[in-house]
Amino acid sequence: MSAASHQPDFPTQTEVVVIGGGIVGVCTALFLAEQGIPVVLCEKGRIAGEQSSRNWGWIRKAGRDARELQLMIESARLWGEINSKLGEDIGYGIRGITYLAKTEKELQKHETWLKDTKGFDHGSVLLSPAETDHLLKRNDRQFLGALYTESDATAEPSLAVPAMARYAERCGAVIIDQCAVRSVERTAGQISSVITEKGEIACKKVVLAGGVWSRTFLENIGISIPQLAVKSSVLRTTVAPEIVAGSVGATDASLRRRKDGGYTIARSNHAEFQLIPAAFRHFAAFLPILTERWRMMKIRFGKDFFGPLGHQRWKPDEITPFEQVRVMDPAPDQKLLNSAFASAIELHPRLQGVQIAETWGGLIDVMPDEVPIIDEPKDWPGLVIATGLSGHGFGIGPGVAKLVVQHIRGEKPMVSTKDFAMGRF
Incomplete structure (x- = not known):
């Protein structure tokens, strides 16, 4: 379904096309629409179908990398502003x-x-x-x-981004789901259109906010970034006594109080790193983080070695990986989650008797330094890349989107952008 109750007529032209219906893409469309700039967002599957609804729901400044901390401070402010405009309960609250x-x-x-x-x-x-x-x-x-x-906050990921998309539509954004963008076209070196599975949309600017799919999309048009995907596993519990109203992080188990009275629980920094062709191309760049966390990182030859995130090429009139896999839904690591749940009970004895209600997996788009790319690649004026949020995207997403919009409009950025440049790699 669309973010609204209907599918809009397919547009043939706009000012900006946003690729990706996660939190960065949706907030970018929202901010552009609020300023009266024509924008079309294309999502290959459903709004917030992947990591933007599968994350922990933390909106935190605590423990942030100093390079993105000021952007997160601005993003925390934006979260409050957005929440006040939605007219829906997304479970947002400043709870610590x-x-x-x-x-x-x-x-x-x-x-x-x-x-x-x-x-x-x-x-x-x-x-x-x-x-x-x-x-x-x-x-x-x-x-x-x-x-x-x-002053840190929490919200319900499964509610927040779809609500933002509905608000963006009310502001004038056109949001089309089940519509993969296949390629970006240029005329005389300038962005002129995107080719989607449903047709061509003429535009002047394109924002790529494709999460784990960004590297695959960019490689097909000749742009290389050292972005890989790691699998994270998460669980939610049945209704439980309140330990805190917000979130508690610990080495063995981190948890967030949910709107439904249960907890979202996961183990910090534990993830599965799947070996695909891109992993070998960018291995040297990722070696420091793998070395630092080798005790907490599972390295696996994924069954999808040559799958959707592998080394693929296609033409604008051909079926793409984005159409082959509308929503990436990896199986969670049940052994890890059982261990994390047991650790949570040991850390917080009041959870005794609480049960696991649901488990799920998600793929996180990771950069070697765990800091996102927010930049326009050389020789591609008008293409703005916003990706590699490295597991921090739910909280920092609105700030990233605001920075993207400032770039598009040629405004002074609210924070320094040097640490988000592609050239650092």
């Missing part, structure tokens, strides 16, 4: 995010982050053991402290 420290090493990590980000207005503080117990409504002194950010 806490990172627990059970060991001296974990506590030192939080102290170092606070020191390194001292100049930013993130609002994070370090709690004492007593303050941590008070926050968790317990008194057993199981933790040495915690990094606490009272």
Whole structure:
């Protein structure tokens, strides 16, 4: 279904075409439409069908890489603005995010982050053991402290992005799902149109916000980026006692209080890295992160070695991988989730008796430095790439979209863009 209750007539021209119906693509269309700029968003499957509805639902400044922290601070503000306009309950709320420290090493990590980000207005503080117990409504002194950010927020991913898409449509954006973009066309070196499976749309600008599919799309038009996909596994529980209203992060299990009274639970930094041809081409770039997290990363020869995210080429009149796989729905790692659930109960004994209600997997678009690309590639004026959000996309998505719109309009960017440039690779 479309984000609205109808499918619009297929447009033949517009000012900007956005490729991808995740949070970055939808927010980009929303911001453009609010400013009266004609925009068409094309989504190959359904709005927020992949990682934008499968993430943890955290909107956090806490623990962010300093290179994207100011953008996240701006994004947190935008979340509040967007929520006030939607007219729908997306489970959004400023409820606080806490990172627990059970060991001296974990506590030192939080102290170092606070020191390194001292100049930013993130609002994070370090709690004492007593303050941590008070926050968790317990008194057993199981933790040495915690990094606490009272101003951090949470929301329901499955509700938020579709609601944003409906609002974008009310503002004038045209959103078409089940419509894969096959290629971008140029005339005299300038963007002139996109070719979709349903026809051609003339345009002056294109925004690629394709998540894990971005590298595949770009390779087909001769642009290379070192982006790979890792699989994350997540679960939700049945209704449970409230531990905190927001989120609690810990090494063995992180959780978020859900709108339905349960918890979303996952294990931080644990993911499955699938070997496909692109993994070998970009292996050197990813070696530092793989080395750092080798104990937490499963490396597998994926069954889709030559599948949709593999090395493929097609012409504008041919069926693409985006049409072959409308929604990527990887199987979750049940063993990992069972372990994370057991760890969550051990960390928070009040979860005793709570059951796993559902599990799912998702693919995260990752860059070697875990910082996104927000840039216009050389020799492709008018094509703006916004991808590689590396598992941070739900929170930072509105900020990324705002930066994209500022680039399109030639406005002064709200934050420095040098750390998001393609040239850093």
